[in-house]
Amino acid sequence: MIKRGGKVFNMVKANLAAGMVVTILLAGCSSTPAPLPPKVAAGLKDLTAKGVTLKGQIEKTVGALKDLMSKPPADYSSQFERFSDELGILEAKVEQAVQKRTAMETVVEDQFLTWEENLKQLRDEELRARAADRRAATEVTYSEIQQKLAEIRMVWTPFMADLTDIRQYLNDDLTKVGLQNITPTVKRVYERKPLVIKRLDAAIETLNNAVERS
Numbered sequence: 001m002i003k004r005g006g007k008v009f010n011m012v013k014a015n016l017a018a019g020m021v022v023t024i025l026l027a028g029c030s031s032t033p034a035p036l037p038p039k040v041a042a043g044l045k046d047l048t049a050k051g052v053t054l055k056g057q058i059e060k061t062v063g064a065l066k067d068l069m070s071k072p073p074a075d076y077s078s079q080f081e082r083f084s085d086e087l088g089i090l091e092a093k094v095e096q097a098v099q100k101r102t103a104m105e106t107v108v109e110d111q112f113l114t115w116e117e118n119l120k121q122l123r124d125e126e127l128r129a130r131a132a133d134r135r136a137a138t139e140v141t142y143s144e145i146q147q148k149l150a151e152i153r154m155v156w157t158p159f160m161a162d163l164t165d166i167r168q169y170l171n172d173d174l175t176k177v178g179l180q181n182i183t184p185t186v187k188r189v190y191e192r193k194p195l196v197i198k199r200l201d202a203a204i205e206t207l208n209n210a211v212e213r214s
Contacts, residue, residue, distance in 0.1 A: 036138055037111055041211050043104035044145070048207040050097040055200050057093050061086040061163065062193055069179060069186055076174050084167055094160070101149070108142060141210050148203040155199055159192045 036044065064083040068076065115135045122128040162185050169182055 036141060036210055036213065039107050040104075040111055040138070040142075043100075043107045044207050045211050047097070047100045047104055048204055048211065050093070050100050051200055051204045051207065054090070054093050054097060055197060055204075057086070057090045058193065058196065058200075061090045062189065065163075065166070065186065065189065069183075076170075076179070080170055080174055087163055087167055090163075091160075111138070141213075145203075145206055145210060148199075148206045152196075152199045152203055155192060155196050159189065159196050162186075162189045162192070 061083070064079070064086045068079040068083050071079075112135070115131065119128060119131055119135075122131060166182050166185055166189070169185075170178055172178075173181070
């Protein structure tokens with residue numbers, strides 16, 4: 001029976017570097033990354049779809065913020081409500097994406113643990129070597145995806161923190177002075193948005209490439 005758990009999967013992930021070295025030695029630096037197993041590819045396809053919806057919702061949220069800041073009516077409440085609603089949708093989509101990533105990691109965990117068990121049972125040395133190479137190649141692809149997701153988190157965390165700070169501040173001070181006071185924070189949101197989109201696009205492209213090879 002295959003046992004699952006964070007400790008076991010962490011050990012598998014700790015072997016990514018070794019797997020990358022094995023792949024390079026066996027296949028060469030210019031080799032094409034191997035296709036992913038079907039279940040892993042399906043999980044990545046779902047995660048890609050969530051990334052695309054996130055990108056669209058970022059545009060809507062920042063757009064609502066720009067309307068509030070640049071075209072404020074006499075009563076700010078309607079525009080602020082729109083911004084708050086769009087930000088709430090963005091937060092919900094982020095949570096959905098996190099859930100998809102967690103589901104994907106479970107599938108990947110199962111795949112690597114299955115490979116570990118199957119490798120032990122193979123008697124043919126050549127077949128065992130090919131299976132190990134296949135696993136190592138998948139580890140390389142998955143490691144690249146993890147790197148792209150980590151790069152998103154680096155810019156995503158401060159970006160979302162500023163958006164939620166803006167909402168919280170205006171909840172208590174939805175006035176002309178309040179809008180003036182949050183201007184530096186709003187400016188950071190505008191400045192950070194292109195990099196957030198760029199990192200998200202890079203992750204989506206990496207995910208798409210992995211799925212298309214499968």
